[in-house]
Amino acid sequence: MSLLVVDRLTKSYREGKTAVNALSFHLNQGECLGLVGESGCGKSTLARCLLRIEAIDSGSIILNGQPIEHLNERKLKPYRRHMQMVFQNPSAALNAKLKIKDSLIDPYEQFHHQLKLKHFVFTSKAAYIKQLLEAVELPEALADRYPHELSGGQRQRVTIARAISIEPKILVLDEPTASLDVISQGAVLKLLTSLRTHLNLSYLFISHDLAAVHQMSQRILVMKEGWLVDQFNRDHLFHENRHPYTQELISIF
Numbered sequence: 001m002s003l004l005v006v007d008r009l010t011k012s013y014r015e016g017k018t019a020v021n022a023l024s025f026h027l028n029q030g031e032c033l034g035l036v037g038e039s040g041c042g043k044s045t046l047a048r049c050l051l052r053i054e055a056i057d058s059g060s061i062i063l064n065g066q067p068i069e070h071l072n073e074r075k076l077k078p079y080r081r082h083m084q085m086v087f088q089n090p091s092a093a094l095n096a097k098l099k100i101k102d103s104l105i106d107p108y109e110q111f112h113h114q115l116k117l118k119h120f121v122f123t124s125k126a127a128y129i130k131q132l133l134e135a136v137e138l139p140e141a142l143a144d145r146y147p148h149e150l151s152g153g154q155r156q157r158v159t160i161a162r163a164i165s166i167e168p169k170i171l172v173l174d175e176p177t178a179s180l181d182v183i184s185q186g187a188v189l190k191l192l193t194s195l196r197t198h199l200n201l202s203y204l205f206i207s208h209d210l211a212a213v214h215q216m217s218q219r220i221l222v223m224k225e226g227w228l229v230d231q232f233n234r235d236h237l238f239h240e241n242r243h244p245y246t247q248e249l250i251s252i253f
């Protein structure tokens, strides 16, 4: 059974524009599914819909066999834990007034009643924070700093540590390296790949960068103007029967 099944998901904004059109796909346990498309094609809207940050018009989102699209906030809470998101801009995602350790502990404090951690061990707040920082290859000393005292790459590692802290099944990664320089981008992608294996995570990896999506993913979805126009195994990227739009993306690969 797939971990996440999305069936004919549709989302329009008030202006009448349909940002996501009858989109269907599935995500299997342990895989990285790439989603590529140019700016404005609806990638972030889809991500926000999956996380139920944004209401959908129609379609269904089935997480672990349970339709979640109509659940109210109270009933949604047990499912929220299983799907976490990493945003493009770590500065916006972290509270500037909180020390790193306080941002990192926040998901645990929200969800600890329902957590059965398998990888991390909670013996004390300090010991747990130390494990989280180690997992994303950051020095323990950063725990007492504020976000502005970290580099962009370090800040994104903190948001990744926070997302994995409650051991979700799925990470929705929305352009997680777009705000970073090329060296940090490569390092963060490498870290994400290693975390997926070690924590048995599944990723929806969203990017406008086909090369990054190809590097990270086992299967690839291509979106254009709200529609899913192509989907294929990563090894089939260069097949001649690719959609013309995918071929256009390949030409600027």
Ligand SMILES: Nc1ncnc2c1ncn2[C@@H]1O[C@H](COP(=O)(O)OP(=O)(O)OP(=O)(O)O)[C@@H](O)[C@H]1O
Binding pocket: 013, 014, 015, 017, 019, 037, 038, 039, 040, 041, 042, 043, 044, 045, 046, 208
């Ligand atoms: N809150 C909103 N209100 C109205 N229209 C919106 C809103 N958010 C997105 N849109 C529109 O929906 C479409 C899809 O936007 P979306 O941000 O999902 O695309 P994207 O592929 O993630 O783009 P980018 O890569 O630039 O972030 C765009 O036409 C955008 O203008």
